[in-house]
Amino acid sequence: MTSVTGKPVSYWIDSTPQGEFPTFQADLLPDLRVDVAIVGGGIAGMTAAMLLKQAGKTVAVIEADTIGAGVTGKTTAKITSLHQLVYASLIKEHGEEKARLYGESNQAAIEQVSLWVRSEEIDCDFSRRSTYTFAESSGQLDKIKDEVEAAQRLGLPASFVTETSLPFPIAGAVKFDNQAQFHPRKYLQHLARLISGAGSYIFEHTRVTGLEEGAPCKIVTERGVLWAQDVLITTNLPISDEGLFFAKGYPQRSYIVAAEVDPSQAPEGMYIGVGEGYRSLRTTPYGDRLLLMIGGEGHKVGTVEDTESRFAKLEEYGRDRFGIESFAYRWSNQDIVSFDKLPYVGRLTPMHEHTFVATGFSLWGMSNGTLAGMLLADAVQGKDNPWESLYDSLRVTPFLSGTSIKENLDVGKHWVGDRLKGLTEHSLNDVAIGEGKLLTIDGKKVAAYRDEQSQIHAVSATCPHLGCIVNWNNAEKSWDCPCHGSRFGCDGEILQGPAIQPLEQA
């Protein structure tokens, strides 16, 4: 097995306080009622919470972990409207007007973040940078040129370049001017401090286990109930299945390694490649030095067994291209990719008047998540928003494209394939030290991990969300569900939803 280095935690999470807000306890706050409850303290939820608080509403953000410790805390944190190659295909699939709105809304998201950084004096390593989508080989140049042309047609700040500050030659790149990067958790933690108080709350380590729409809406947590006029579900994939959003996208996993880099080798700006083996690159301040982040090796959840080898490939790239000798961090992330490339933002179902969702940010959550928060804040206040119909959560088009049909079939295959995969071993003795394995014991499907002290951790292999069988993730020692992306620790605890219950003890 390949061995990788680097502390297995996101730099953003490792370099910020590990939580500073209380858990919700109904006995300390009986009959708590706010205007808006926000389930999930990532960038979408916190943006909405901040806007609503500024509009005079009382809010309660309820986060199962700590603010910004979920998907937002594990991105490369580029705030940009250049989403690799998106505009040429958006024009083709949705038409020029919708593609223009997509660009415009993502540009507006950059300005929203920039506005708060300035007005609230948020110390979050925010800086304006150019972003680039680059092709190393001339075989990919047509795609790059098509994207430049599409983006220029839509009025976006795009140009074609062949020279960049990367320490290797490229064939060509799309360049967007005046984009931005930041430290996402410093940003969110600062927003949290501004939101909390005067009748508004931030609750950390508080898992929501049930929601009931009503007047008011009921929010059930592990430690009691609270009430709100409106509820926003901003949990990456909604924790409520009623809107069937789990069937409108697929979970995509990607990997990041980070290392101190020689400033002479460090690229200026933010980069992403195209095609197989693409890499995502950016730097961030690291004390008085520079940390280079290298992302890539993305795949659909559950399609790769040796996840550790993905980190190894990124490290190899860092050594080859940037002369890096040792790596400080490695982590992975998981996001929901919308089948039609557009996020879903709006009501949970046509029957829900007071419960809203945002999901499907398709790996571009810093801008898509911010604009989703802006849309949700307007929706709650009954304000018109020019992007509302583009991102309408109730739209019915996503299953029309060939890609989406294939993606759906892949998810469907897990339901059948799960019944056949592995599960042929029958004894815990078959599990080696450091290994996770699926077993069938007394007719039950068991996910077993043997730790370095030879202790077995055995839990049910059946995901409590909708019953798929989980897969072992060897790089991060977790059980990951291939169907909709729930993740669990070795003892079954929830690491990522949509599941709201842990894996049962075996």
Ligand code: FES
């Ligand atoms: Fe849906 Fe596991 S996440 S079945």
